[in-house]
Amino acid sequence: MIRGNWSLAQEFKQNERKQQLKVQKRQKHQHKLEKLKNIDPIKLFHRIENLRNKSSKTDNDIEYLSKLEEDWSFIEKNDLHSNKVKEILRDQQKKLKLKQKEETTLWGKDSIYFNPELNPLGKVPQVESLGFKLSQPLKNLKINQLKKVKKYEYDPLIEKLGVRLPDGQPPKFYKYVQNTKKPSKRNQKSMQDELKLNTDNSLEIEGNTEEPFYKKQKG
Structure with a gap:
């Protein structure tokens, strides 16, 4: 049809x-x-x-x-x-x-986030749980991945102002956690002797034969 x-x-x-x-x-x-x-x-x-x-x-x-x-x-x-x-x-x-x-992977001591007490496994911190907002998530990096030499341009202002570096070795910037080990008894004794010697020298004045104050207190 x-x-x-x-x-x-x-x-x-x-x-x-x-x-x-x-x-x-x-x-x-x-x-x-x-x-x-x-x-x-x-x-x-x-x-x-x-x-x-x-x-x-x-x-x-x-x-x-x-x-x-x-x-x-x-x-x-x-x-x-x-x-x-x-x-x-x-x-x-x-x-x-x-x-x-x-x-x-947990890098442990090789992690940039390693801390012997707070983070011995070197886990990546969960900053979001603390209320922080990051534009990019934290990366699970090792210490050797940060050892990249970066060259900076020479600042002409240093030469203009005549800035001179102090004598001696330049300061060291440590990337590792310091003072995490307890000193041995021998080191403790040497440190105490050195502290006592420095204290005696600081209290001595030229021409002054008076005993230091802390020795008088002991007596």
């Missing part, structure tokens, strides 16, 4: 339009296939990673990243560059496992 509003010409145009869309879709797929056959998947993957790790993204960056991710999905779906893609994903999986291991 023919509908009252049915039109042969309109149905013919609809069918023709559907056929055109199928042809366009097939041509677009073929064009993309030829394009991505000649692309280097390693470079594509690194572009995606760099954009993902970028701290502040513009609208253009977000749009470009979306296109690159579509290309990567197309490569995986159509099994292009299969050997390289498998190698990339395998290396990425290894890096991810290594990163997770480094984030969860």
Whole structure:
């Protein structure tokens, strides 16, 4: 039974339009296939990673990243560059496992957060539970990861003001927790003798033979 509003010409145009869309879709797929056959998947993957790790993204960056991710999905779906893609994903999986291991490993004395009493395992402090808000989470770092030499530009004001360094060795800045071990009996005795000697010398005045005050109190 023919509908009252049915039109042969309109149905013919609809069918023709559907056929055109199928042809366009097939041509677009073929064009993309030829394009991505000649692309280097390693470079594509690194572009995606760099954009993902970028701290502040513009609208253009977000749009470009979306296109690159579509290309990567197309490569995986159509099994292009299969050997390289498998190698990339395998290396990425290894890096991810290594990163997770480094984030969860307790470094102990090698940790920058180590404290023999408060944090002997070197755990990363949970500052969020204390009410602090950080722009980035604390990293589980070791002490040797901080030993990076940073060069600073020479300040011309030092030469202009004629600043001179004092004599002797420069001060030492300790990264390790100090005074965590109890001194032995021998060291305690030597420290007491040295303290007594310094006290006697500080109380002696040239030409004064009077005994120090603390000796009088003992007597």
